[in-house]
Structures are given as structure tokens and as C-alpha cells.
Amino acid sequence: AVGAMKKAYRLLSIKCHPDKNGNSADSKKAFQFLVSAYERLTKPEQYEEEESSSRRAAPKKISRSNQGCYKTIIHCPRCNMDWGRKELGLEDGAYNWFMMGIREYSCGRCLLSFGCMTARHRCPHCKKDFDYDPKDYHRKIVCGNPKCNRPFGFMLYHVSNKREREVRKEQKALVEQ
Structure with a gap:
């Protein structure tokens, strides 16, 4: 044979x-x-x-759908400058880490460090402010504005497991300092 x-x-x-x-x-x-x-x-x-x-x-990672999801508008709580624009040079996963409460970022204008809980979030439909909690990241929520009242979710960008582990490790080291 x-x-x-x-x-x-x-x-x-x-x-x-x-x-x-x-x-x-x-x-x-x-x-x-x-x-x-x-x-x-x-x-x-x-x-x-x-x-x-x-x-x-390499276990399979199940990812959720981005249907009905938006990259919501986020603003600095002090100077109201919008965060996450392409010209800031942030990597794709920056929005994920910010919205999950893993990372804080500094405003380019007033240098205030802020996270997802202190930032000002705006509805993608009516552009009015809404309260955000990291628990909402993988859910669809309804805008609190009575005139809008439309549901939306938050965009999830594809990031490798390796990169996510690196970011979590970096953040943990920063917190422990």
C-alpha cells in the first residue's frame, strides 16, 4: 500500500x-x-x-449582529468636543473598549480624561443626550426623548481576541499603578 x-x-x-x-x-x-x-x-x-x-x-467566538446598531456620537463632558473621529487616529476597537468601560480617553481640546459613564452620549436619530451604562453595550435601547422614542444598538467592531487581551492587560497594569 x-x-x-x-x-x-x-x-x-x-x-x-x-x-x-x-x-x-x-x-x-x-x-x-x-x-x-x-x-x-x-x-x-x-x-x-x-x-x-x-x-x-481556538474556540469559536460568537459575535452579535450589528443590525440596527450605530457608532453613537460621544462628546467630552467638559468642552463638548466629539470623540472618536477618524482624524484622531484611534484603532477600530477603541469604540468597543470605551463603550464597555475598559478604557478612558483624554480630550484633545481640554485634556480631560473621561470614560463611558462620564461622557455625553447622543442618540443617533434625534441627537439628544441620553444616559449610558456599559451594561447596555450588547443590548438595544430606546431613546428617552419622547419625540424620538426609537430603538438603537451600539456598533461592535471586529477586534482579534489577542488584541483585546492586550488592551485588557494594559488597562489592568495602568489601574494597578
Whole structure:
């Protein structure tokens, strides 16, 4: 069985080798697939170990939908400057960490440090202020303005698990200082 597999591999590798097929991208890809398939067949225990460890290491993270969600308007409580504009150069996850109460940020105008509880939040529909709590981040809430009264949620930006762990670790170190 092993001898027949080697013979079949050699015949196939000669036929799809990139040198025989004018170095085309398709032949390179086919040859790479053939080599990896042969390695999997000849060393199955090595690949079983890798697959089982990768399954244990990376559990699937369930993400919620952003349907009906907005990046709400956030303002500094002292000078009313809006926070989170693209020109501030914040990374994608900055909104997540701010709204979850993980991080505080400093205002670029008045240098006040503020977090999600002290910031002024505005409804994405009527632009009126509303009270925010980090527990609301993964929920849909209704605007408290009687004229608006429309539901909305808060945008969740995709951030890798690794980056989120780094941010939490950095913040924990800052708090412990």
C-alpha cells in the first residue's frame, strides 16, 4: 500500500510539476496541494496532533449582529468636543473598549480624561443626550426623548481576541499603578 502510494505520487508529481507546465500559477498551486496531501497521508499522526491542539486552542467566538446598531456620537463632558473621529487616529476597537468601560480617553481640546459613564452620549436619530451604562453595550435601547422614542444598538467592531487581551492587560497594569 505504501509502495503503491509512492508510485502514484511520483507519477502525479511529474505530470503537475511547475517546471513541466511552464511555471503557471495553477500548476504551482496544484503541486503544493499534492505535496501537502502526500505528507498528510504518510505522516497522519503529526497532523492529527496539530489539528487537535488547534481545536483546543481556538474556540469559536460568537459575535452579535450589528443590525440596527450605530457608532453613537460621544462628546467630552467638559468642552463638548466629539470623540472618536477618524482624524484622531484611534484603532477600530477603541469604540468597543470605551463603550464597555475598559478604557478612558483624554480630550484633545481640554485634556480631560473621561470614560463611558462620564461622557455625553447622543442618540443617533434625534441627537439628544441620553444616559449610558456599559451594561447596555450588547443590548438595544430606546431613546428617552419622547419625540424620538426609537430603538438603537451600539456598533461592535471586529477586534482579534489577542488584541483585546492586550488592551485588557494594559488597562489592568495602568489601574494597578
